[in-house]
Amino acid sequence: xxxxxxxxxxxxxxxxYFHVSRTAVWKAIRQLQEEGYEIEAVRNxxxxxxxxxxxxxxxxxxxxxxxxxxxxxxxxxxxxxxxNNQVRRLAEQGAAEGTVVVADRQDAGKGRxxxxxxxxxGSGVWMSFLLRPQxxxxxxxxxxxxxxxxxxxxxxxxxxLDCGIKWPNDLVVGGKKVCxxxxxxxxxxDTIQYVVVGIGINVGMRKFPEELRETATSLELCxxxxxxxxxxxxxxxxxxRHWEERYDAFLQKMDLSLLQDDYQRKLVNVENQVRVLxxxxxxxxxxxxxxxxGELIVxxxxxxxxxxxxxxxxxxxxxxxx
Amino acid sequence: xxxxxxxxxxxxxxxxYFHVSRTAVWKAIRQLQEEGYEIEAVRNxxxxxxxxxxxxxxxxxxxxxxxxxxxxxxxxxxxxxxxNNQVRRLAEQGAAEGTVVVADRQDAGKGRxxxxxxxxxGSGVWMSFLLRPQxxxxxxxxxxxxxxxxxxxxxxxxxxLDCGIKWPNDLVVGGKKVCxxxxxxxxxxDTIQYVVVGIGINVGMRKFPEELRETATSLELCxxxxxxxxxxxxxxxxxxRHWEERYDAFLQKMDLSLLQDDYQRKLVNVENQVRVLxxxxxxxxxxxxxxxxGELIVxxxxxxxxxxxxxxxxxxxxxxxx
Numbered sequence: 001x002x003x004x005x006x007x008x009x010x011x012x013x014x015x016x017y018f019h020v021s022r023t024a025v026w027k028a029i030r031q032l033q034e035e036g037y038e039i040e041a042v043r044n045x046x047x048x049x050x051x052x053x054x055x056x057x058x059x060x061x062x063x064x065x066x067x068x069x070x071x072x073x074x075x076x077x078x079x080x081x082x083x084n085n086q087v088r089r090l091a092e093q094g095a096a097e098g099t100v101v102v103a104d105r106q107d108a109g110k111g112r113x114x115x116x117x118x119x120x121x122g123s124g125v126w127m128s129f130l131l132r133p134q135x136x137x138x139x140x141x142x143x144x145x146x147x148x149x150x151x152x153x154x155x156x157x158x159x160x161l162d163c164g165i166k167w168p169n170d171l172v173v174g175g176k177k178v179c180x181x182x183x184x185x186x187x188x189x190d191t192i193q194y195v196v197v198g199i200g201i202n203v204g205m206r207k208f209p210e211e212l213r214e215t216a217t218s219l220e221l222c223x224x225x226x227x228x229x230x231x232x233x234x235x236x237x238x239x240x241r242h243w244e245e246r247y248d249a250f251l252q253k254m255d256l257s258l259l260q261d262d263y264q265r266k267l268v269n270v271e272n273q274v275r276v277l278x279x280x281x282x283x284x285x286x287x288x289x290x291x292x293x294g295e296l297i298v299x300x301x302x303x304x305x306x307x308x309x310x311x312x313x314x315x316x317x318x319x320x321x322x
Numbered sequence: 323x324x325x326x327x328x329x330x331x332x333x334x335x336x337x338x339y340f341h342v343s344r345t346a347v348w349k350a351i352r353q354l355q356e357e358g359y360e361i362e363a364v365r366n367x368x369x370x371x372x373x374x375x376x377x378x379x380x381x382x383x384x385x386x387x388x389x390x391x392x393x394x395x396x397x398x399x400x401x402x403x404x405x406n407n408q409v410r411r412l413a414e415q416g417a418a419e420g421t422v423v424v425a426d427r428q429d430a431g432k433g434r435x436x437x438x439x440x441x442x443x444g445s446g447v448w449m450s451f452l453l454r455p456q457x458x459x460x461x462x463x464x465x466x467x468x469x470x471x472x473x474x475x476x477x478x479x480x481x482x483l484d485c486g487i488k489w490p491n492d493l494v495v496g497g498k499k500v501c502x503x504x505x506x507x508x509x510x511x512d513t514i515q516y517v518v519v520g521i522g523i524n525v526g527m528r529k530f531p532e533e534l535r536e537t538a539t540s541l542e543l544c545x546x547x548x549x550x551x552x553x554x555x556x557x558x559x560x561x562x563r564h565w566e567e568r569y570d571a572f573l574q575k576m577d578l579s580l581l582q583d584d585y586q587r588k589l590v591n592v593e594n595q596v597r598v599l600x601x602x603x604x605x606x607x608x609x610x611x612x613x614x615x616g617e618l619i620v621x622x623x624x625x626x627x628x629x630x631x632x633x634x635x636x637x638x639x640x641x642x643x644x
Contacts, residue, residue, distance in 0.1 A: 092410075113513050138460070141511040168511070184515075188506045189463040189490070189632050191435050310511050 002032075002039065002049040003063065010046035035059055054233035056122075061102060064233045070129060070240045071100035079105040079121070083128035084184055084198040091130050091186070091194040099130040102236065109200060111180055112169065118212070123205045125232050125239075128198040135254055137187040140195055141310055142256055142294045144169045144183045147197050149259055150246045151179055152266050154239030155201070159219055159230055164268040167287075167296050168310040171201075172268060176217035178202050199239065203230050257292040264289045269317055274298060276306075277314040287315070324354075324361065324371040325385065332368035357381055376555035378444075383424060386555045392451060392562045393422035401427040401443070405450035406506055406520040413452050413508070413516040421452040424558065431522060433502055434491065440534070445527045447554050447561075450520040457576055459509040462517055463632055464578055464616045466491045466505045469519050471581055472568045473501055474588050476561030477523070481552055483544055486590040489609075489618050490632035493523075494590060498539035500524050521561065525552050579614040586611045591639055596620060598628075599636040609637070 001009060001017070014025045029047055033039055035057035038050040054060045058076040065071050073096050080086045080103040087101050103126045109117035119126045133140070151171055152163040155178070163179075164172045171179035182198040202218035219230045249258040256263065264270060267289060274287045276298055285298040285306070295307035296315060308315065323331060323339070336347045351369055355361055357379035360372040376382045380398040387393050395418055402408045402425040409423050425448045431439035441448045455462070473493055474485040477500070485501075486494045493501035504520040524540035541552045571580040578585065586592060589611060596609045598620055607620040607628070617629035618637060630637065 088414075112510060144511055182510060184508070184510045186506070186508050188434060188504055189466055193506075 002037075002047060003052055005048070008042060008045040008048045013046070032059060054231055056104060056232055060233050061236055064237050065240065066237055067240045067244055070098045070244050071236075073099040075099065075101045077101065077103045079103060079107060081108040082106050082110045082117075082198075083126050084110055084182055084196050087128040087130050087196045087198075088184070088186070088194075091196065095130055097130060097132040100127060100240070101129070102127040110182060110198070111200075112182060117180060117182075117200050118205075118209070119200060120205070123218070124203045125199065125201040125235055127236065128196055129240075131195040131197065133192055133195060135192070137185065137189070137192050139254060140183065140185050140187075140192060141168075142250065143195060143197060144181050144310065145256060145263060145290070145294045146246050146250045146259065147181050147183070147199065147243060149263050149266065150243035151181070151199055151201065151239050153242035153246070154235060155179070155219065157238045157242070158235045159223060161219060161222055163266070165263065165266045166268050167290065167315060168294070173217060173219070173222045177215055178217055178219055178222065201235065201239075203232055203235070253292075255292045256290065256294055260290065260292060269315075272317065275316050276308055277316070324359075324369060325374055327370070330364060330367040330370045335368070354381060376553055378426060378554055382555050383558055386559050387562065388559055389562045389566055392420045392566050393558075395421040397421065397423045399423065399425045401425060401429060403430040404428050404432045404520075405448050406432055406504055406518050409450040409452050409518045409520075410506070410508070410516075413518065417452055419452060419454040422449060422562070423451070424449040432504055432520070433522075434504060439502060439504075439522050440527075440531070441522060442527070445540070446525045447521065447523040447557055449558065450518055451562075453517040453519065455514055455517060457514070459507065459511070459514050461576060462505065462507050462509075462514060463490075464572065465517060465519060466503050466632065467578060467585060467612070467616045468568050468572045468581065469503050469505070469521065469565060471585050471588065472565035473503070473521055473523065473561050475564035475568070476557060477501070477541065479560045479564070480557045481541055481545060483541060485588070487585065487588045488590050489612065489637060490616070495539060495541070495544045499537055500539055500541055500544065523557065523561075525554055525557070575614075577614045578612065578616055582612065582614060591637075594639065597638050598630055599638070 011022055011025050015022055029039055036055040040048045040050055054064055061076055062074050083101045083103045083106060090099055105121035106119035106126050109119035109126060111117040145168060148165045148169060148171060152165055155161055155163045161173050166172050169181040170177050179201045184196045186193040202216065204220050205218040206221065208216050220228060246259060252258060269287045270289050272287060273284055275282060275284050283300060285300040288297040288299060290296055291307060295309050297305060298308055299305050333344055333347050337344055351361055358377040362370045362372055376386055383398060384396050405423045405425045405428060412421055427443035428441035428448050431441035431448060433439040467490060470487045470491060470493060474487055477483055477485045483495050488494050491503040492499050501523045506518045508515040524538065526542050527540040528543065530538050542550060568581060572578065574580060591609045592611050594609060595606055597604060597606050605622060607622040610619040610621060612618055613629055617631050619627060620630055621627050
């Protein structure tokens with residue numbers, strides 16, 4: 001209401017609308033001010049929001065979300081160990097499908113295979129959400145690809161950057177990683193109990209530690225202009241909206257066949273040489289894109305065609321990270 | 323030491339052996355007495371164990387286990403919600419591979435697909451253990467079959483009963499279920515974080531609720547003689563020992579090829595008609611046993627051969643539960 005009001009909004013109007021006391025209104029205003037909203041309170045006139053910018057807070061994100069269901073249960077945290085772990089704990093306590101956790105900082109952010117993920121305060125979008133899908137556990141690995149596509153959509157919508165997909169779970173701009181996706185699952189052999197999809201987008205970092213400098217970048221570094229800042233609230237909304245849409249397409253066929261063309265367009269290294277780093281062997285071949293179930297098709301020099309599953313390998317360009 | 327001693331064991335001997343004080347020895351004796359051990363304490367002579375029976379307790383089970391590694395970290399509980407849930411919580415806290423939880427009672431025992439599992443005090447073996455395997459998530463469903471074979475071994479060793487396997491996760495005696503297995507997994511798409519194998523064996527129930535009477539039984543009901551009681555401590559030891567052995571055979575080939583013959587011999591309905599209850603269709607065919615990766619081979623009347631994965635279906639005999 002404050003965002004949409006043209007003028008001062010009287011305390012009484014708010015009391016009447018929400019059926020609460022003056023004290024309750026006052027407490028809510030105080031809480032918004034603590035989240036960072038500048039709200040002016042003038043006796044006999046009421047309240048007025050001074051700066052209408054999105055604030056990276058519970059209210060800021062919740063009121064910006066234009067999704068149909070994803071994130072309607074939203075948990076914003078200034079800090080947590082890992083947003084994936086936080087969603088897992090909520091899942092074990094029975095949280096609803098679509099619950100989203102956004103943390104401004106992760107103290108133990110996680111990447112694939114137990115690697116850590118740098119997630120300093122204010123510098124990125126670290127968020128995870130909960131799914132309780134009805135399909136078989138084998139299909140869940142496709143969700144990483146659905147998510148990659150949606151995040152690429154969201155980054156493009158918000159920043160205009162041309163964001164590529166490095167199969168299976170990284171997003172790259174200009175040859176460096178801007179986003180990683182970590183999909184975790186709890187299942188019995190028949191049934192998925194829940195899936196946690198984690199998304200980490202490097203937004204504002206200006207400098208990376210030595211060991212990451214060659215392979216990692218951030219959206220703001222890619223945009224170049226030092227004053228160019230990316231609105232994380234808008235980015236979250238865009239990613240989650242696109243995710244709902246891409247997920248709908250996935251559910252229609254229970255595979256990636258409706259997404260394959262769009263995926264292929266964003267996939268890096270299509271028809272180029274890639275190096276596949278397997279558990280027991282490494283090899284080089286030409287990447288021909290993905291199958292409808294998400295395997296990477298790689299043709300070896302002798303003509304043998306392999307379907308690479310995400311569990312087996314890392315895939316890199318022959319000349320470096322991408 | 324008390325079990326093996328021929329005569330009284332002096333407090334001083336115990337102090338010297340364990341390098342602890344008299345008080346510490348006395349406390350340990352008190353704890354054993356609380357677990358149910360009858361221990362006589364005679365001044366100037368020492369301690370003597372009166373009945374050497376296995377007690378269903380932390381000490382009773384721990385001292386009976388002859389496994390190589392499984393259960394060396396043992397947690398005995400008089401009651402828990404579900405031993406699988408308890409192991410999951412321990413896993414999240416970093417518990418070691420091979421941790422075993424045995425509960426004398428489950429207040430919310432779990433079966434497949436979120437069904438409940440009757441687990442009254444004193445009436446069964448309700449136990450779960452933790453694995454942190456290095457293989458790919460897709461292979462984990464085979465652990466249910468490895469476990470079924472090991473439990474059948476253990477039941478046969480302890481009771482002499484001829485125990486059959488109802489693919490994929492039940493054990494039957496005389497056409498009724500005596501044991502269910504629930505394998506749960508936490509994974510990211512590449513890597514297993516942990517697996518929880520849960521085993522529920524009906525041991526002492528003399529009567530089942532109406533709705534289970536047709537399909538469930540207990541080992542003691544099968545043995546018939548009312549005084550015939552099954553030693554649950556020995557049963558746990560036997561099951562876990564056989565599990566280690568069967569798991570070794572699984573790890574050698576990373577599939578069931580070394581176990582297939584034994585499995586086939588215990589599998590019910592081989593070369594008989596079975597009814598496959600799928601998600602979208604039911605059909606009848608002849609069961610030809612399992613593949614090396616654990617699918618059930620079913621030949622339809624028109625000669626089509628299907629490989630049924632455990633995620634898809636229930637399988638029953640055409641004339642009833644088995």
